[in-house]
Amino acid sequence: MTTFLELLATGVSLGSVYALIALGFVIIYKSTEVVNFAHASLLLAGGYFAVLSREHIGFWPALLVGVAGAAALGMLLEFLVIRRYRGRDHSVLAIVTIGIDIVLITEFARRIGPKIFSYGDPWGSAMVSLGPISVPQTRIAAFVTAAALITLFLVAFRYTTWGVAMRAAAENRETAALMGVRLGWVSASAWGVAGALAAVAALFLSVFPTTGLDRDTGLIALKAFPAAIIGGLDSTTGALVGGLTVGVTQALATGYQSELSFLGNGIGELAPYLVMVLVLLIRPAGLFGTRELSRV
Amino acid sequence: MGAADLRVRGLNAGYGPVRALTDVSLDVPDGAVTAVLGGNGAGKSTLLRALSGTLRFHGGAVTGGTVEYDGARLDGRPAASVVAAGVVQVPEGRQVFARMTVADNLRAGALGRRGDRAAQQAARNRVHELFPVLADRAQQRAGLLSGGEQQMLAMGRALMARPRLLLLDEPSLGLAPMMAARIAETVREINTQGTTVLLVEQNASLALRLASHAVVLETGEVALSGTAEELSASDEVRRRYLGVADEEAAADAAAGIAAEDAGVAAHPPLTRWTA
Ligand SMILES: Nc1ncnc2c1ncn2[C@@H]1O[C@H](COP(=O)(O)OP(=O)(O)OP(=O)(O)O)[C@@H](O)[C@H]1O
Ligand SMILES: [Mg+2]
Numbered sequence: 001m002t003t004f005l006e007l008l009a010t011g012v013s014l015g016s017v018y019a020l021i022a023l024g025f026v027i028i029y030k031s032t033e034v035v036n037f038a039h040a041s042l043l044l045a046g047g048y049f050a051v052l053s054r055e056h057i058g059f060w061p062a063l064l065v066g067v068a069g070a071a072a073l074g075m076l077l078e079f080l081v082i083r084r085y086r087g088r089d090h091s092v093l094a095i096v097t098i099g100i101d102i103v104l105i106t107e108f109a110r111r112i113g114p115k116i117f118s119y120g121d122p123w124g125s126a127m128v129s130l131g132p133i134s135v136p137q138t139r140i141a142a143f144v145t146a147a148a149l150i151t152l153f154l155v156a157f158r159y160t161t162w163g164v165a166m167r168a169a170a171e172n173r174e175t176a177a178l179m180g181v182r183l184g185w186v187s188a189s190a191w192g193v194a195g196a197l198a199a200v201a202a203l204f205l206s207v208f209p210t211t212g213l214d215r216d217t218g219l220i221a222l223k224a225f226p227a228a229i230i231g232g233l234d235s236t237t238g239a240l241v242g243g244l245t246v247g248v249t250q251a252l253a254t255g256y257q258s259e260l261s262f263l264g265n266g267i268g269e270l271a272p273y274l275v276m277v278l279v280l281l282i283r284p285a286g287l288f289g290t291r292e293l294s295r296v
Numbered sequence: 297m298g299a300a301d302l303r304v305r306g307l308n309a310g311y312g313p314v315r316a317l318t319d320v321s322l323d324v325p326d327g328a329v330t331a332v333l334g335g336n337g338a339g340k341s342t343l344l345r346a347l348s349g350t351l352r353f354h355g356g357a358v359t360g361g362t363v364e365y366d367g368a369r370l371d372g373r374p375a376a377s378v379v380a381a382g383v384v385q386v387p388e389g390r391q392v393f394a395r396m397t398v399a400d401n402l403r404a405g406a407l408g409r410r411g412d413r414a415a416q417q418a419a420r421n422r423v424h425e426l427f428p429v430l431a432d433r434a435q436q437r438a439g440l441l442s443g444g445e446q447q448m449l450a451m452g453r454a455l456m457a458r459p460r461l462l463l464l465d466e467p468s469l470g471l472a473p474m475m476a477a478r479i480a481e482t483v484r485e486i487n488t489q490g491t492t493v494l495l496v497e498q499n500a501s502l503a504l505r506l507a508s509h510a511v512v513l514e515t516g517e518v519a520l521s522g523t524a525e526e527l528s529a530s531d532e533v534r535r536r537y538l539g540v541a542d543e544e545a546a547a548d549a550a551a552g553i554a555a556e557d558a559g560v561a562a563h564p565p566l567t568r569w570t571a
Contacts, residue, residue: 161407168393168404174353175391180379180408180457 006133007255008248013139015247016146020201021224022231022239023150024194029233030170031190033090034082038097039198039225041104044218046070046199047206048108051117051213059120067199074195078188109215116212125208142204149200150240153193157236162189170234223250226276232289241287246272300326300366302347302383302461302494307361307371309339309346311354316342317516320361323509324461329483329493331507331524333500333537339516340496341388344463347494348385349375365461379408384459388466388496390450394439398430401438401449405456415458422489423452426482444475451482461492468499480506500537504528512537 021039028036050066057065077100085093123137157163168176169186177183198221205220206213227246231238254268279287302324309317316339324330334340345351346358347370363371370378393401402423406416424431427448433441438449447467454462464483468476480502487493487506497503504510504524511521512533520527527533 161403164396164400164403165407167396167400168407171393171395172391174350175387175393176404177350177353177375178348178379178385178387179404179453180376180384181404182374182376 002132003255004252006135007251009130009133009135010139010255011248011251012244013135013143013247014251015227015244016143016150017201017204017243018224018227018246019150019240019243020146020197021221022227022243023153023236024197025224025228026231026233026236026239027166027190028194029228030236031166032078032082032093032187034097035090035094035233036097036191036194037094038077038101038104039194040218040221041101041108042070042074042195043198043202043205043221044105044108044215045073046195047202047213047217048112048117050199050203051119051206054117054120059122062119063200063203066202067196070195070199070202071192072195074191074193075188078191082187082191083184105218108218112213112215114215116214117206118212119203119207121203121207123207136208138204138207138209142207145200145204149197153197154236166190223272226272229286230272230276230279232283232286234290235286235288238286238288245275249275300460300492302492303362303364304343304347305362305364307343307346307363308359309342309351309356310359311351311356315516316356317346320513320516320518322511322518322521324492324494325509326492327487327490328509329487329495329507331503331510332494332496332513333498333503333510333527333533334513335498335536337515338513340513341465342516343513344385344388344465344494344496346371347378347383347463349373349378350385350387376408379457379459382458382460383463384408384454384457384461385463386450386454386465386467389469390443390446392438392441392446392449392453394437396438397435398438398441398449399434401453402430402456405453407457409457411458416456419456419458423455426455426485427452444471444478447471447475447479448482451479451486455486455491459491461494462486463494463496465496466498467495468497468502476502500533504533504538 021043025036025039028034046066046069049069050062053065054062081096081100082093085096121138123141126137127134128137128140157166165176165181165186168179169181169183173183202213202217206217223246224243227242228239229242230245231240231242249271250268253271257267304320304322307317307320308315320343322330332340332343342351342356345354345356347363349370351357358371361371362369365381365383368381370381370383393404396404402420406419429445430449430452433445438446441449451464451467467479467483471479476499483493483495483506495503495507504527507524509522510524510527512519512527520530520533528538
C-alpha cells in the first residue's frame with residue numbers, strides 16, 4: 001500500500017509537469033490550429049538558457065532567464081516562420097514545426113554535448129514525509145508550482161481581456177478578427193506562453209531524482225503529446241486530465257514493472273501510448289476534445 | 297457629402313479565379329441607412345467582406361478599386377484596423393461565439409476598441425437597453441440562444457465596439473416575420489441614435505422600408521441604384537425582389553395559391569411508393 005501511495009504521489013507530480021507541457025500544446029493548437037511538434041525544442045531551449053546562466057546569476061534569476069528565453073524563442077518562431085505560412089493547410093504547418101524541431105534540437109544538443117548540467121536548485125535530494133510515505137521535495141515543488149501556474153493560466157484565460165481574445169480566436173478566427181482581435185498577437189502570445197510553461201517543465205524534469213539537464217531532456221516533451229491527445233487537443237481541461245493520466249500511468253507501470261514483466265521491459269515508457277490508443281479508439285477527439293485529430 | 301461617408305469606387309474582388317465583384321461603386325452617406333439588395337450569390341457578402349478586410353479568410357482578395365472612409369483608405373487594411381476606424385461588421389449567419397457566455401461575447405465585441413471602463417460600461421448599458429434579453433441571459437452560453445436572440449447578440453456584440461458605421465449582413469435571415477420586424481425596428485433605433493448603417497438584405501421590402509438609399513447587386517455588378525422610394529416604385533425591383541409583377545398579377549397569384557390549396561385538400565399529392 002505504501003508503495004502504491006508513493007508511486008501515486010510520484011505519478012501525480014510527474015503528471016502535473018506533463019500537464020504544463022500539454023497545456024502549451026493545447027494553447028497553440030486552440031489559437032492557431034497548429035500541432036506544434038517543435039515543443040520539445042522549446043523545452044530544451046528553456047532548460048539550456050537556465051542552466052547556462054545559473055553559474056553566473058544563481059538559481060532563481062536563471063530560472064527567470066530560462067522562462068523568458070523560451071517564451072521569446074516561441075514568439076520569435078511564430079513571427080519568423082509560422083506567420084509566413086498563414087492560410088496554408090494545417091498539415092503543412094505541422095510539418096514545418098517538425099523541421100523547426102529538428103534544426104533546434106540538433107543545435108542545442110550540439111551545444112550541450114555529452115555534458116549533464118545541474119540546475120543547482122534549492123531542493124536538492126531532500127525527502128519529505130507525508131504520513132507513511134516519503135517523497136522527494138522536488139516532487140512536491142513540481143506539483144505546487146505546476147498547480148499554481150495552471151490555476152493562474154486558467155484564471156487569466158477565463159477572466160482577462162487576453163483570455164477573451166484567445167477564446168474568441170479559438171472559436172472562430174474570422175469573427176474574432178471582425179471584433180478587432182489581432183490574430184497575429186493571439187498566435188504570438190500562445191507561442192510565448194507555451195514556451196514559458198515548457199521552460200518551467202524543463203526544470204522539474206531535470207532535478208532530483210533525475211541527474212540534470214542533458215541533450216535528451218527535450219524528448220520528454222514527447223510524453224506530453226499523448227497527454228494532450230488523451231485529453232483532447234483543443235481542451236485545456238483535457239491537458240490537465242491527460243497530463244495526470246500519463247504521469248500516473250507511467251509511474252505505476254514503472255513501479256510495478258517486475259509484476260508486469262510479461263509485458264517486457266520499458267512498459268513504463270510505453271504505457272502512456274497504450275492508454276492513448278485505447279482512449280482514441282473510444283473517443284477519437286480525446287476525452288474533452290471537440291475536434292478530431294483528422295483535421296490536423 | 298460629409299466627411300464620414302463611406303465611398304466605394306470601382307471595387308473588384310474575387311476568390312482566386314472566381315470573380316465576385318466587378319467595378320462596384322457606392323456611397324454610404326453619414327447618418328443614413330443604405331441598403332444593398334440582391335439574390336443568392338449576387339456578391340453582397342463579398343462586398344461586406346471587402347469592406348471589413350475579411351476576404352482573406354475565404355481565400356479571396358480585393359483586386360482593384362478603392363474604399364474610403366472618413367477621408368482614409370480602408371482597402372488593404374487588416375480587419376482589426378478597420379474596426380479601429382469605426383467600421384464594424386455583423387457577419388452573415390450571426391456567428392456568435394457559441395461556447396462563450398453572452399457576457400463574454402459582449403466583452404469580445406469591445407476588444408477592438410480599447411476605451412476607458414466608463415465608455416465600455418456605457419456601451420454595455422446601451423446594448424442591454426436595446427436588447428434586454430442579453431442582460432437576462434448574461435451567464436448563459438451563446439450557443440443555447442434562439443436564432444433571433446443570437447442575431448441580437450451578434451448586433452449587440454458589434455455595438456460594443458461603438459461603431460460609427462455598422463455593416464449588417466442579412467440580419468433577418470432565417471427569422472420568423474415577427475422577429476425580423478423586431479430586428480428591423482432595432483436597426484432603425486440604432487441608426488436614430490447616430491450610427492450609420494449599411495444593410496445587406498434579400499428581404500427587399502424590409503430593407504427598402506428602413507433605408508433611404510439602396511443599390512441592387514446582380515452577379516457582382518451594381519444593376520440599379522437610387523433612393524428607396526425610386527427603387528420601391530421601379531417595376532424591375534417590384535418584379536424581381538418584392539415578388540409582385542403588378543396588382544392584378546399579384547391577385548391572380550393569390551387566387552392561384554388559394555385554388556391550389558383547395559386542390560391539395562381534395563387530393564393529397566403525397567403518395568408513398570411503399571404504400
Ligand atoms: N469562399 C469562396 N470561394 C469561392 N467563391 C466564393 C466564395 N464565397 C463566395 N463565392 C462566390 O462569390 C459569389 C458571391 O458570393 P456572396 O457570398 O458574396 O453572395 P451573396 O450575395 O452574399 O449571396 P447570399 O445571399 O446567398 O448570401 C458567388 O458566386 C459565390 O459562389
Ligand atoms: Mg451572403
